[in-house]
Amino acid sequence: MTAEDRSAGPPGPGAGVGPAAGADPRRPMLAVRRLVKSYGDVEAVRGVSFDVHSGEVVVIIGPSGCGKSTTLRCINLLEEPTGGTLRLDDRELDFSARRTLPSGRDLARFRARFGMVFQQFDLFAHKTAIENVMIGQTVVRKVPRQRAHRESRDLLRRVGLEGMEDRRPRELSGGQQQRVAIARALAMSPEVLLFDEVTSALDPELVGEVLEVMKDLAREGATMVVVTHEMAFARDVADRVIFMDQGQVVEEGTATELMESPGNPRTRTFLARYHRGTQESAGREGG
Amino acid sequence: MGYDWDFHMIFAGYEWWWLKGLAITIVYACATVAGGLLIGVVCGTGLLLNRWWLSAPIHLYVETFRCTPVLVQIVWFFFALPIVLHAIVPGGGLDLPGWLAAGIGLTLYMGCFATEIFRGGIISIDKGQWQAARAIGMTYAEMMRHIILPQAIRRMVPPFVNQSVIQFKNTALLYVVAVPDMMYTGYLVVADTYRPLEVYTSVAIAYFVILYPLTQWGKRLEARSDR
Numbered sequence: 353m354t355a356e357d358r359s360a361g362p363p364g365p366g367a368g369v370g371p372a373a374g375a376d377p378r379r380p381m382l383a384v385r386r387l388v389k390s391y392g393d394v395e396a397v398r399g400v401s402f403d404v405h406s407g408e409v410v411v412i413i414g415p416s417g418c419g420k421s422t423t424l425r426c427i428n429l430l431e432e433p434t435g436g437t438l439r440l441d442d443r444e445l446d447f448s449a450r451r452t453l454p455s456g457r458d459l460a461r462f463r464a465r466f467g468m469v470f471q472q473f474d475l476f477a478h479k480t481a482i483e484n485v486m487i488g489q490t491v492v493r494k495v496p497r498q499r500a501h502r503e504s505r506d507l508l509r510r511v512g513l514e515g516m517e518d519r520r521p522r523e524l525s526g527g528q529q530q531r532v533a534i535a536r537a538l539a540m541s542p543e544v545l546l547f548d549e550v551t552s553a554l555d556p557e558l559v560g561e562v563l564e565v566m567k568d569l570a571r572e573g574a575t576m577v578v579v580t581h582e583m584a585f586a587r588d589v590a591d592r593v594i595f596m597d598q599g600q601v602v603e604e605g606t607a608t609e610l611m612e613s614p615g616n617p618r619t620r621t622f623l624a625r626y627h628r629g630t631q632e633s634a635g636r637e638g639g
Numbered sequence: 640m641g642y643d644w645d646f647h648m649i650f651a652g653y654e655w656w657w658l659k660g661l662a663i664t665i666v667y668a669c670a671t672v673a674g675g676l677l678i679g680v681v682c683g684t685g686l687l688l689n690r691w692w693l694s695a696p697i698h699l700y701v702e703t704f705r706c707t708p709v710l711v712q713i714v715w716f717f718f719a720l721p722i723v724l725h726a727i728v729p730g731g732g733l734d735l736p737g738w739l740a741a742g743i744g745l746t747l748y749m750g751c752f753a754t755e756i757f758r759g760g761i762i763s764i765d766k767g768q769w770q771a772a773r774a775i776g777m778t779y780a781e782m783m784r785h786i787i788l789p790q791a792i793r794r795m796v797p798p799f800v801n802q803s804v805i806q807f808k809n810t811a812l813l814y815v816v817a818v819p820d821m822m823y824t825g826y827l828v829v830a831d832t833y834r835p836l837e838v839y840t841s842v843a844i845a846y847f848v849i850l851y852p853l854t855q856w857g858k859r860l861e862a863r864s865d866r
Contacts, residue, residue, distance in 0.1 A: 430770055457778050464776025474767035478790050488775035491785055533771075540775055 381406040381441055381575055382427070382544055388435030388447075389419075389426050396422045398599035399436070404544065409576045411586040411607070414596035415622060420579045423596070424548050427577065428466040429459060440465060441543065464492055467537030468546040471553050473529040475521040475536070481508060482517040485535045493540065500539075507535040511565050527558030531565055538569075545569065547578040583626050587611055595619045642836070649837045653828050660824030661845065667742060667820060668807040674746035675806070676799070679753020686758045697754065704751035709744075710812050716744030717816040741816045745809065752802045760795035761787060793863075800857035804850050811846070821845060 380403035389397040397419045404410050412420045425431040427438065433447040443462065445453060454462050475484050485504035489495040495503070508517055511531040521529055530550055537545060547566065551559040563585050570576060570589050580586065586593050586607055593610045595603045595618075603616045614620045650657065682700070685693045704712065720743070721735040764787050772782040814823035825842040829835045 428774060430773060460773070460776050460778040460781075463773060466774070468774040470767065470771065470774075472767050474765075474771035476768060476771065476786055477765075478793075487785060488777075491781050492776040536771075536775065 380404060380439075381408075382577075383439040384423075384427065384436070385438070386436040387423065387426055387433050387438065389422050389431055390434050395599055397426060397433070400596070400599070400601055401436075402594055402601060402604065404575060404577055406575055407573045408591045409570045409574075409578065409589055410592045410594060411578045411580060411590035412594045412596055413580065413583070413586060413622070414602075418596045419599040420596045421548050424468075424546050424577060424579050427544075428463050428468055428546060429454075430463075430468070460492075464488070464540050465543050466546055467540055467542030467544070468548065469530070469533050469537050469550045471549040473521070473526070473533045473553070475529050475532055477521055480518045480520055481513065481524065481532045484521070484532055485539045488536065488540050504535070504539060507538055508532070510538075510568075511535045512561070525558060526554045527561045530554065530558075530562045534562075534565055534569075543575065545574055545576045547576065547580065549579055549581065551580065551582055583611070583623075595622065597622070644837060645834065646837050646841065649828055649832050649834050649841065653831075656824050656828065657821075660819060660821040663818065664807075664810050664820040664822075665849075667745065667810045667813060667818070668803075671742060671745040671749050671810070672803045672806050675749025675753045678747070678750030679755075679757045682750065682754040683757030683761070686754065687761055700747075701751040701754055704748050709748050709809050710815065712744045712748055713741050713812055713816060716740040720744075737816055738818050741813055741818060745806070745813070748809070749802065749806050753799065756795050756798045756802065759798075760791040763794055764790050797857055797861040800853065800860060804853050804857065807850060807853075808846065 382404040384403075385401045387397055387400045388395065400419070400423050402410065412423065414420050422431060426433040432453075435447050437444060437446045439445070440462075447453065453459075475481075476487065479487065482501065482504050485507055486497075486500045489500035489503065490497055505517060508514065511534055513528060513531055513535070516524065516528065516532075519528075521532070524532065533550075550566075551562050554562065559582070563582065566576070566578070566585070567589055578585070578590070588607075590607045592604065593607050594601055595610060595614070595616070597618050603610060603614060603619045610619065611623060614623055682697045685697050688694075717737045717740050720740045721737065724735050768786055768790065769782065772786040777785070810820055811822040813820050814826055817823060819827070821842055825838045829838045832838070
């Protein structure tokens, strides 16, 4: 599947994720420029720039500690970047001018324009599956309860969890919890979906079901930034792959370019290690 | 040793004393627990805001009350606080009655533990819950109300019930400053009847009858919050 297939297709039912009507198709939906995040003396992200176009799936790969998760968390301001700029559609933030940055309710509502899925699922432990999906709609988007309930049921069905509405998170498997978390993110009709190593905490046999849901979303035209170690997913679904190391973007290209003929020696070393890994545990890859 | 137990003697004619003592004990316990809870919510929130100029005085308060005996606090508040207030308020216009001073001391004592219980309950909530709430666009207030507090309060209730039981027992110390609670009433009845064995046994039983159900309730809540 290519980007062309996807943007040509109709947007998924109730997806909420996808191109905004009337937008300039060449103007990226999300533009990250020279993004910096430092903790005291330690620079976790050192000047990262990239674009994400509407309906595009961008996968970020790289060794542990390369700053890819931090980059993702900076995009929806779960971490406040210490430098650089970020533009989402019509809204530009300059992190070197801290006073102009959103705060309070404005910040919260800006964040809601992204949907984020985490490595550890982080479902609200005191709420059932459907309540997890509903809460953002009723509290943040002020959707009437009945409509939120109906939409949440549809979303749960869409991620293959029909009949699980009233289960508590602890009564669900990891894969099921992660699919509820995806439904929870979708319920906010986000403009961009952020996936932070969402299969890393799952038992190998549960990885596939989560990746399937993500592939469906990609097919339906969702705009996604995915941090992952699943190289097969990157190869099959990504429009663009970004390789990061030591807080910087080392190389960027289409999945085929980057994974089959990497230009940078650091990318080659990383991918070689990965290829060795898959040969040792052949057949373990999800999806 | 033959001792003639005579409970009739310590009750007949003293019914009103006992009832009043019981009422005062219960009122002091409830008022100081409620006041302490309020202090705990305010000071606990203050600690969570992570501002040094807020946390520093709160820490000083909490540690002062945690590291001095409650008996010393009651005596200090009863004897010293009114004098201090009298001296520092211009014109000597503020006279704090002893019974109120002692009550304030007990309230602050409860408050310092409630502060720790409140803060501990909030920070015990996994950081994933906070980031997930923020990620779906909740403001701080929305996150607290819908995600953090409902989970944290469940964890705060058992230690709070335990501390309330301790607080209830501590009201007996009020007898040293002549607040006519159950314990002080016992002391008066002994002076009248020379029956310390019956009196103090009865006082002990009264505390037990009130507090045993409360501790059992606390245990049940604890078991429930483990689930």
